Amino acid sequence: MRRAIVTGGASGLGAATAARLRSEGIEVITVDLSDTADEVLDITDESAIAALADRIGPVDIVINSAGIVGPNVSLVETDSDQWRRTFEVNVVGTVGMMRAFIPGMVERGWGRIVNFASMAGKDGNPNLSIYSATKAAVIALTKSAGKELATTGVIVNAIAPAVIATPMNDSTAPDVLAHITSLIPMKRVGEASEVAELVAWLASDKVSFSTGAVYDISGGRATY
Structure with missing residues (x-):
């Protein structure tokens, strides 16, 4: 039986x-x-x-879902502590999980890592400069790690959702939420189960020739 670890696994995506x-x-x-x-x-x-890594032993799949939105304010209203805190969770936390579990995956010759990025990391959402920057960092991290591990049997990919109905978005300012929903051609937010389906595929044997890639799940918002 394969074993997976899912950060941010108590709610939402x-x-x-x-x-x-x-x-x-x-x-x-x-x-x-x-x-x-x-x-x-x-x-x-x-x-x-x-x-944790010592306590639970070998893990085959790592899903880095944990994240925070950070402040919904203009760039000039942000402060350095807000930048540090959001990067600590969204980027450094993801890196920490990867560093802890990649060596065992490489040793066993099989592994799947799925990092949660966001359309904000591609497009940049207004009044979410910190969040957008962290998700751009996750995309670059995924591409870099995917290349490093390309011949090891360990595959690293990212997903870039648009707005999804989750508790995390309950704290997003209504005007910001309305704006980013209006950008989706399907004119609706996504469901958590729809995202989970894509993640499950990326964590499986069905994906074997894709690494360092970013999979959009955006209702048509993505343009590249």
Whole structure:
């Protein structure tokens, strides 16, 4: 049985992904700050990630879903602490999980990593400069790692959702949410189950000749 770890797995896209993977018979360990997760953990804590890796042993699939939106304000209203905090969660936390589990995957000759980026990382959403920049960083991270690991059997891809109906977007300012929804040609937000379906495919044996790629799930918003 393959084993997966899903960060941000207690709610939203992470929870939907965990449920979908379990439906395939995959053993899933959810990681989150919420006490409803299998492992309560702050992914910005490098020592805690290392302890987790030692405790749970081999993992075949890593889904980096944990993330925060950060402030909904104009660029000039942001401060350095807000930038540091959002990058710590969205980028450094993702890197920490990858560093902890990639070596074991390489040793076993098989692994799947799916990083959650966003359409914001491609287009840049107004009044979400920090979030947009972190998701652009996740895209570049995925492309770089995909090239590094291309001959190891470990595949690294990212998904770039548009607006999805999740608890995280409940805290997005209504005007911002309306703007980014208006950019979607299908004229609706996505469902978590739709995203989970794509993630499950990327975490499977069905994908074998794609790495360092970004898969849009945007209702037609993506232009490249």
